Amino acid sequence: METLEEIKGRIENEISGAIVEILPNDSPSNQRSLLIGAEHGFRVAAWLRDEPALRLDYLSNVTGVDWPEKVVKDKVKVKRVVEGEEKEIDQVMERRLGGFLEVVYHLYSMEHKHGPVVIRMRTGDRAEQTHLPSLTPVWRGAELQEREVFDLFGIVFDGHPDLRRILMWDSFQHHPMRRDYVEVDDYEYEPTPHDAVLAKARQHYPKEAKSE
Amino acid sequence: MDQGLRSELSKQGIFTSTLEELYNWGRRNSVWPLQFGLACCAIEMIATSMARFDLARFGAEVFRPSPRQADLMIVAGTVTKKMAPQVVRLYNQMPEPKYVIAMGACAISGGPFKQGYNVLKGIDRYIPVDVHIPGCPPRPEALLHAFMTLQRRIDSQKLTGANRARHLDPEAPSEFPVPEFGADDLEPAYNPQVWQPPTFVRDE
Numbered sequence: 357m358e359t360l361e362e363i364k365g366r367i368e369n370e371i372s373g374a375i376v377e378i379l380p381n382d383s384p385s386n387q388r389s390l391l392i393g394a395e396h397g398f399r400v401a402a403w404l405r406d407e408p409a410l411r412l413d414y415l416s417n418v419t420g421v422d423w424p425e426k427v428v429k430d431k432v433k434v435k436r437v438v439e440g441e442e443k444e445i446d447q448v449m450e451r452r453l454g455g456f457l458e459v460v461y462h463l464y465s466m467e468h469k470h471g472p473v474v475i476r477m478r479t480g481d482r483a484e485q486t487h488l489p490s491l492t493p494v495w496r497g498a499e500l501q502e503r504e505v506f507d508l509f510g511i512v513f514d515g516h517p518d519l520r521r522i523l524m525w526d527s528f529q530h531h532p533m534r535r536d537y538v539e540v541d542d543y544e545y546e547p548t549p550h551d552a553v554l555a556k557a558r559q560h561y562p563k564e565a566k567s568e
Numbered sequence: 569m570d571q572g573l574r575s576e577l578s579k580q581g582i583f584t585s586t587l588e589e590l591y592n593w594g595r596r597n598s599v600w601p602l603q604f605g606l607a608c609c610a611i612e613m614i615a616t617s618m619a620r621f622d623l624a625r626f627g628a629e630v631f632r633p634s635p636r637q638a639d640l641m642i643v644a645g646t647v648t649k650k651m652a653p654q655v656v657r658l659y660n661q662m663p664e665p666k667y668v669i670a671m672g673a674c675a676i677s678g679g680p681f682k683q684g685y686n687v688l689k690g691i692d693r694y695i696p697v698d699v700h701i702p703g704c705p706p707r708p709e710a711l712l713h714a715f716m717t718l719q720r721r722i723d724s725q726k727l728t729g730a731n732r733a734r735h736l737d738p739e740a741p742s743e744f745p746v747p748e749f750g751a752d753d754l755e756p757a758y759n760p761q762v763w764q765p766p767t768f769v770r771d772e
Binding site: 523524525526527528529530532537539540542543544545546553 | 650750752753757
């Protein structure tokens, strides 16, 4: 199979305006992925499936990732006048990175027996701009998995034939796999609580109760 | 009738019994479970009913596919919050006398998924459970043991008086409220008539 750089170049040649970025992966697997702009996501996906040399006709997995807002600290050297002398001082600059939701597709080719090619799409933010194009018309296997991503992460897939919740009930208001989801406060006895569960145990069963 | 007279009579070829014993004997030996499984525990339940473990020895081989023909509900597996109202509704549709065995860690407490956002922490929050079986999943022997425990329980039930069986008490409820789907959780989170949160003293 051709390299990701070659695939990226060919996508940009074939589909005008398509934005493709190669995302590095620092883990031992070094499985890099293609970040595709949401505007052209559908056309890129259809091209990946139909292009004779690639023929990525099998979608093995769809999943979602939640990237909450975070603050990154950078050290910057700044020249300042301290006590009449000009000195270089390290200053810590804080940058606020906006959060977003991401959907990941793992593609293989049954025809050429190659893969995987991992493609990703990102939403604008985590609150309002959560729409992404549905790839269900390209790979039918995405239907239930996109519903699951919609249910648990709250990404709205435009063009999905039947976008409903699949695991939680319809009147459920939250998206449980988001990092800021707060579950209902229904802690009950646990024989060996640890970490977060121990904190809940302390809150629900205060130690003072023992002396009574 | 005292036991001495009874054994004396049986030596003479006269068999005596009480209506209560006869009634309980009949019910105990033909319990029809509901054919209904929720997760991996159901596989062990199926194994229990097959030739090797042979639940038919206890008169319970007829798994009924309809709640209207069943009188034992074996809650075999994880009860998710989405499934819980349907389980309660099935229980409500069963005719009296009816019994419940909560099979496995999940059905009795939520098990390994207890702290999950979507799992009910035990079916005994909504319906009365007669026998709880721990295990993940419990072996068929454990289900057989639970079944024998249930049989002993049926055997000790009274027909009259304050301690009579629930189905003979016109005041006792036969149906329990089905929880509604709420915005965050099931409403109510448990039925206080059936279950109350445990009081527990923490050591550390």
